[in-house]
Amino acid sequence: MNTFNALAEPNRRRLLEAIRQEPCTVNMLVSKSGLSQPAVSKHLRYLREADLVTVKPDGQKRWYELNPAPLKEIEAFLEPYRQLLSSRLDAPEQHLDSMKSTKTKEIDN
C-alpha cells in the first residue's frame, strides 16, 4: 500500500488524524472511530505498509505512532500545483464551467 492509496480511504485518514494527535492503541482507535476492531486492525495494517505509522508493543497493547515521513511524497506531488493554487484559487470560484445540470454548453471556441 502506497501513501496515496493509504490516504484515499476516509476512515484511514481519520485513524491517522487520531494517531497524529496522540499515540493510540487499537482499542483506543476502535472507540474513537466506531469501527470494529478487525476493521481498525486492517486499516492499521495498510497504514503500516505505507509506513505512515509505527508500532510499539507494550504488553498486550500496541501503541501506534505517526510517521509523517511518507507524506513528503504527497507534498512533493502537490508542490508544482501550489502556485496555481495560490494565484488562481483565492479569487473565489472563477471556474464558471459548472455545466453540471444545464445542457447549455457555454462553449466559446
Next chain:
Amino acid sequence: MNTFNALAEPNRRRLLEAIRQEPCTVNMLVSKSGLSQPAVSKHLRYLREADLVTVKPDGQKRWYELNPAPLKEIEAFLEPYRQLLSSRLDAPEQHLDSMKSTKTKEIDN
C-alpha cells in the same frame, strides 16, 4: 470520485501532471501516457468527477485543463502534519516522546 481517490491512481496522477503542464486533448494524453484511448477517457471522467479538470470542447477535440481548486482539500489535510514533517523528519527516528509535553495521555484501558 473525491480528490483523494482521484489522486490514488498513478496513471491518473500522470495524466494530471500532463494536463498541468499544458491543456491536453484526449489523443495527446493517449500519446503521452501510452494508455489506450478508452482507459484515458475513463480516467478523465474520474478527474472530471473530482473537479480536478475542466473540458473545453473544440470541434471533435476536447481540451482538458487543470482545475487545482480541489487540491486545497489535500493541502488542508496535510497542514497539521507539516511541522512534524519539517521538525521530525530530517532527524531520523526518534519520535518516542512526542506526546509528553502537552498531551494528556488518557489511557483508558
Next chain:
DNA sequence: TAGTTATATAACTATATAGTTATATTTAAT
C-alpha cells in the same frame, strides 16, 4: 490453570475500479 483482554488474521461477501474490446456519437474531410 483457567479465563479474560488486546490484537491480528483468515475466510468470506460486496463493491469499486482499472483495464479490455466493441460500439456509439459527434464533427471533419472528401
Next chain:
DNA sequence: ATTAAATATAACTATATAGTTATATAACTA
C-alpha cells in the same frame, strides 16, 4: 453522402479492498 477522426460509453473481466464473523495468538489476571 461516405468516410474518417476524436471521444465517450457499454459490457465485460480481473483485481483490490472495506467490511463482516469467526478464530488464533499472545499476554495479562484471578
